[in-house]
Amino acid sequence: MLSVKGLKANVGDKEILKGLDLEIGRGEVHAIMGPNGSGKSTLAHVLSGREGYTVTGGSVTFEGQDLLDLEPEARAHLGLFLAFQYPVELPGVNNTYFLKAALNAIRKARGEPELDAVSFLRLMKEKLKVLHLDDSLLKRPVNFGFSGGEKKRNEIFQMAILEPKLAILDETDSGLDIDALRIVADGVNALRSPERSVILVTHYQRLLDYIQPDYVHVLAKGQIIRSGGKELALELEDKGYGWLGAEEAA
């Protein structure tokens, strides 16, 4: 489904990703771990098409298409979803309105009929129920005045509505207390399906206590230096990144 080959990317003049390889199959959950500054968030941003990163080498194909040539919205249309580490506030933009517009843009791009207001409302209610979320969320402006936990839950809610084929969760666990973490993790688990792949970008093992990955990769100095099963995460927890020669970057 996603194939990253020899990906190199710069921020300004500085090379952050230095030839990264990653293969993700349908329905798989991959965790990408690594010390601060290893390039985890850069990977998430490059995949979703954020500005400010220059790809200098390698390729990324998603569902057989060259992802790197696409605008961010086109990637979303293909089924890519990034849950932001710092979700952006949109004052005055109603959450429901925003999501309906986004969903219909995606449906339209796929040649599917747009949802009318009633069907959309039904869909939202259904998803809220699955995620055990409160419907007050729908009436508020997107992320505006939300607590850290609310913002992360809103990201998961958006993911539930937009039903991506591949979801990238960028440090979704950061800044969450244990209860909030559990709610977010339950949400992600509820959305797991044989059709949906997930990339968990995280610094800590603790998220993986709640979301069991199929594969764990260690990213250091811009490359995947080790891949394995979920037991790799436990090993990292015990021994730290130093054990792999991946010292915390300055």
Added chain:
Amino acid sequence: MKATPGNGFAPWLPDDGPAAATGLAWFDSRRAKARAQVRDQGIPTTKHEAWRYTSLTRLLEQGFTPTAEATTPLQPRDLEPLLVPGLDAYRVVLVNGRFIPGLSDLQHLPAGVRVGGLAQILKSDPDALKDRLNGVVGESQPLFAALNTAGLDDGVVVLLERGAQLERPIELIHLSVGMDEPRVAQPRHIVVLEAGAQASLIERYVSLGEALYCTNSVLELSLGRDAVLKHQRIQTESANAFHIAGLYLSLGAGSRYQCVTVGLGAAWARTDLNVRFAGEHAECDLQGLYLAGDRQLMDFHLDVDHRLPQCSSRENFKGILYGKGRAVFDGRVYVAKDAQRTDAAMSNRNLLLSEGAEVDTKPQLEINADDVKCSHGTTVGQIEPEQLFYLRSRGLSAPLARRMLCLGFAGEILDCLTPDALRDQVAEQVGSRLELAPID
């Protein structure tokens, strides 16, 4: 010329006969030009935007004429009651606008630092001032700057060479004493910090007795690259005084300027702060506090010109109005086209405490670039009843509680004053004014 309102400001200027010529061609021609500007501008009325809320009638009615005496019978011990206890500073004293070396204390100035009287330097080393005098004010001078140029008699010059640093502050005392007739003094100060220089300047405007007089001072300041200046202005003049001050600032790349200005005295006070950024990454922080009671007028005008990118400015002014006190705040932040990444925040907050008090405030933004962070906020209000109740429920009398809350309001600005000796004295002056204020 006879001093009547009909003559406008002409009586403020000395005679311009041949005897008045100094022999310095550039100086005489600048004065003549300024005199023409005064004449051409006429008397601004409240139809002029800069004078919308401040009428000049009361000022003109006083019939001020220039001071003549260049000397004073005052002795150093006469100054003692006017000093800040425990303030360790180089001291420059002007009496009625004239630099008095005998009252000043400029011993042990380090190398690379020059402090002296403007009149004296004009005689001994005029070339040092040729590019400096009006260098920041510029060609098109507002009325009171033009008056000052045309009528200037003395002032203080402070020059710090590249990298020079002063450990102790320079204290500039403007002392005014009563004269036979209502007199106007028009000192001009020139302060230059070359690249990397650092200094602290404390200007204090004080009077002996309840004298009636006018001071129209102009200060031109330029900071070179990465220079740092802390500038504090404390105005506690006589209740009959008229105070006009124009500050003209040019801030070089990477320089940092902080001004803390406190207006407590004078019957009628107008302060204009003109800031121009002359290099990128400069920072300007203007903090102000004013109290106006009785029939006092406190008028502050700020004009901050972000003509270059990546500079930041803060303007934070707070006022307490009581009795029949009036305040005017007119703050303008201008961001030129292409002055991207400008960061400017202006705030003006006022406590209006009694019937008859008034505040007119006009915070303005003119933005011609898009990648900027600019804001302003203004409030006019009273002491919060819940806060008052809280203090009273802890046993404080209502007047004391009010005073305490007012001091708390002023505290944000007072706490910017350094050293503590100066802060403590000004806080005490604010406190005692509030004690007399009918704010119940």
Added chain:
Amino acid sequence: MSASTAVEAIVESEYEHGFITEIESDTFLPGLDEGVVRAISARKGEPEFLLEYRLRAFRHWQTLATPRWAHVHYPEIDYQAISYFSAPKSQDGPKSLDEIDPALRETYNKLGIPIEEQMALSGIAVDAVFDSVSVATTFRTKLAEAGVIFCAISEAVHDYPDLIKQHLGSVVPHTDNFYAALNAAVFSDGTFVYVPKGVRCPMELSTYFRINARNTGQFERTLIVAEAGSHVSYLEGCTAPMRDENQLHAAVVELIAMDDAEIKYSTVQNWYPGDAQGRGGIYNFVTKRGDCRGARSKISWTQVETGSAITWKYPSCLLRGDDSVGEFYSVAVTKGRQQADTGTKMIHLGRNTRSTIVSKGISAGEGQQTYRGLVRIAAKAQGARNHTQCDSLLIGDRCAANTFPYIEVKNPSAQMEHEATTSKISDDQLFYCRSRGLTTEDSVSMIVNGFCKQVFNQLPMEFAVEAQKLLSISLEGAVG
């Protein structure tokens, strides 16, 4: 693509409503003197008091100079080159829509405001002004049953001369300013609304204005009187065809609210803004003022200003009655070479008067925008409250946004708060929306609509939809 470049890449779109209707007009030759004022009055068969009023205003106007203080620039207007009267040929006045000139109706259809549909669908009474004379008034009967008078002011002059004599010029005197004086001298037509004591107007009142004939100034006069305990909501929407010469528009709107009365006045203004080089476009110099004369009265202004080459407009409230309320909600968009100097005045005279100001300015391209506002709390206005919020959104690096508030407080129990911010659409916001699948254009439109939400919420539903659409259309051609 960054926010600014992305936004700038959005294509220029031609003014949607630009076309000229071919219709026979009965138009005065250009020029203005006492004879023209008399001729206007005579043509309308006005009573003596009105002719006298016009002449007083004209004589006063001759003593005035054009105001210069606004932050706008335009070539000197030659008031002698303007024609001061223009009326469609059919002078008898149509009795029904069928009688309306087909070319005129086609105009409305092109504008997307088919009158019949409007009436049938939304129950709005439509008083359409084509050039200077009212040509269609509907729903009269229903309103008449409620006792509400809603008619052209030229008719009101004949049918209700006492009301006109009593109220005309009582809020905006002919001496108020240059354009108000001009309007008082030559006003062509406009709308009169009278809501009697205790009556709640049974429907939203709406008028569509349209400027058409070449070189014709348009000088509407609107007067709305709400007697004690009454309530009325009035909607005004405008659009104008594309043309070369600048057109002057100097309207006067007067609102009077007695005890417990409420007037809600909403405007969507989309006059021709001129072409990309700034040629053509309407000069919109309007004087709008509401008088909260009675205790507990309320006047609320809401405006969405996307059109005109120059807008000079300060809908204001005189809060004279105790506990009266004034509101001003504004969205103004300037793009291309448009200039707007707009805002409000809230004059607090009565006790416990309250006012709210929310101004949202959007500046794109080389648009110049100024918020100018006055909040005056008089010495006797015990317990007055004001809250003001002025936000500017800048799109592109060649536009300008100014904020010039004037705040004058003379009462020690007053509470006044003013906040102003300036921002741009951030790259982060844009990327966030796009990563959820929205196009750049939709993202911008969504963010801008969010920025304006507080104001749109004040509009009646059908107007809010129109306003949002207008804003999106307006920003499509925003930058280049």
